[in-house]
Amino acid sequence: MxxxxxxxxxxxxxxxxxxxxxxxxxxxxxxxxxxxxxxxxxxxxxxxxxxxxxxxxxxxxxPRTPTRYIRLGGPEAGLLSDDRPIDEEEEDFILRALAAYAPSAVEDESPEVGLTLGEGPLTPRIVRRIQAVDRKLGKGVTGRLLWFVREAHAYLRKExxxxxxxxxxxxxxxxxxxxxxxxxxxxxxxxxxxxxxxxxxxxxxxxxxxxxxxxxxxxxxxxxxxxxxxxxxxxxxxxxxxxxxxxxxxxxxxxxxxxxxxxxxxxxxxxxxxxxxxxxxxxxxxxxxxxxxxx
The missing domain is CATH 3.40.50.1820 (Alpha/Beta hydrolase fold, catalytic domain)
Known part of the structure; x- marks a missing residue:
């Protein structure tokens, strides 16, 4: 055998x-x-x-994904993302993916609440969704998921x-x-x-x-x-x-x-x-x- x-x-x-x-x-x-x-x-x-x-x-x-830290709500909440610009199609993908984690989460009207974006690539709509999901799942969880969501997008959208x-x-x-x-x-x-x-x-x-x-x-x-x-x-x-x-x-x-x-x-x-x-x-x-x- x-x-x-x-x-x-x-x-x-x-x-x-x-x-x-x-x-x-x-x-x-x-x-x-x-x-x-x-x-x-x-x-x-x-x-x-x-x-x-x-x-x-x-x-x-x-695609290689460099490390970038984006602060949400203070220095203890590091969000991992990368330097690739986010277009409308990828923004929609990210929003839908994050919504799957907390479909009942309510987004803040203003993305500026508790936020320091710096030079990060995240859009205001993504920031609001991150804040909403973090409130449901726990602070900082979404930052770890963001790596995965963007890599999944690269696979699914780039034949x-x-x-x-x-x-x-x-x-x-x-x-x-x-x-x-x-x-x-x-x-x-x-x-x-x-x-x-x-x-x-x-x-x-x-x-x-x-x-x-x-x-x-x-x-x-x-x-x-x-x-x-x-x-x-x-x-x-x-x-x-x-x-x-x-x-x-x-x-x-x-x-x-x-x-x-x-x-x-x-x-x-x-x-x-x-x-x-x-x-x-x-x-x-x-x-x-x-x-x-x-x-």
């Missing part, structure tokens, strides 16, 4: 030094520990067959970038022959996009972790609004989500997706709750790997 090949698809903000070798080794170490700690078949699969994890890095083709990311994942699938994919964060959007396009025909098992696919705005461009999320019938789909992971909207996908099995896990508080290794170390993942290894 040969080793079980798994392709991992990473999320954003990995850093310029995050190579395929480095990411693969990091994921491999955590998954090995998870399988070793599994009480039943997970450990048996890891020991008998071996599991090989390959995580292709797409950082080289993804050249998206195609290059998908190509990197497709190459890894072809080279390894993997039929199982573990996708974290924006990686789950990438894989869903590939499955929808028929670009991952041999994948039969999908595990999404910390997935933002539940956002209506985030699905625009890869999914028809108003329809349920679907993957090919040959794909067994498990979704791990943490109730305090704001990137997921603190919820699973079963209310929006057909054929997905939601599994809630405890990853602690945000932002560590979104960390990939807090998902990879869960017994629920070991169970899915064991099933794939036995199949």
């Amino acid at each position: 040969g080793a079980l090949q798994i392709v991992g698809v990473h999320g954003i903000k990995q850093g310029s030094g995050a190579t395929t070798a480095g990411l693969s080794a990091s994921w491999q170490a955590t998954i090995d520990d998870t399988l070793a700690a599994a009480p039943t078949s997970g450990a048996e699969v890891g020991a008998a067959a071996g599991v090989v994890v390959t995580v292709p890095s797409y950082q080289a083709v993804f 050249e970038t998206a195609a290059a990311v998908r190509a990197a994942v497709a190459e890894a699938l072809t080279e390894t022959g993997a039929r199982m994919v573990v996708a974290h964060s924006l990686g789950s959007v990438v894989v869903y996009d590939m499955l929808s396009r028929g670009e991952a025909p041999d994948v039969t098992m999908l595990v999404t972790c910390g997935s933002p696919l539940g956002w209506l705005a985030g699905r625009k461009g890869i999914h028809s609004e108003g329809e349920r999320l679907t993957v090919p019938g040959s794909v067994e789909w498990t979704n791990l989500y943490a109730s305090k992971d704001f990137v997921t909207g603190c919820a699973g996908l079963s209310h929006l997706a057909a054929g997905v099995t939601d599994t809630e896990v405890n990853n602690g508080a945000f932002p560590p709750s979104h960390d990939v290794h807090r998902y990879l170390d869960k017994p629920a993942l070991a169970e899915v790997i064991a099933k794939a290894g036995i199949a």
Whole structure:
């Protein structure tokens, strides 16, 4: 029995030094520990067959995002953003994405209340939405989400970038022959996009972790609004989500997706709750790997 090949698809903000070798080794170490700690078949699969994890890095083709701090309401509330100008289309995307986190939040009429923008790129409408969401979710939460929202926009709206990311994942699938994919964060959007396009025909098992696919705005461009999320019938789909992971909207996908099995896990508080290794170390993942290894 040969080793079980798994392709991992990473999320954003990995850093310029995050190579395929480095990411693969990091994921491999955590998954090995998870399988070793599994009480039943997970450990048996890891020991008998071996599991090989390959995580292709797409950082080289993804837009670099420099760090910029924008103060909202005082020096303790740092908002991470970047220097790329925000046009009307991206502004609309950001507003819709943030609204998904707190749809009942009421915005201030004046964006100047408690605000020092400095030279930041945020528009007054975005600032008002940030203030409203922070009041609901907690001060500073939106600043951490803003990184993700803008990176997701770059993938969904820039086809050249998206195609290059998908190509990197497709190459890894072809080279390894993997039929199982573990996708974290924006990686789950990438894989869903590939499955929808028929670009991952041999994948039969999908595990999404910390997935933002539940956002209506985030699905625009890869999914028809108003329809349920679907993957090919040959794909067994498990979704791990943490109730305090704001990137997921603190919820699973079963209310929006057909054929997905939601599994809630405890990853602690945000932002560590979104960390990939807090998902990879869960017994629920070991169970899915064991099933794939036995199949």
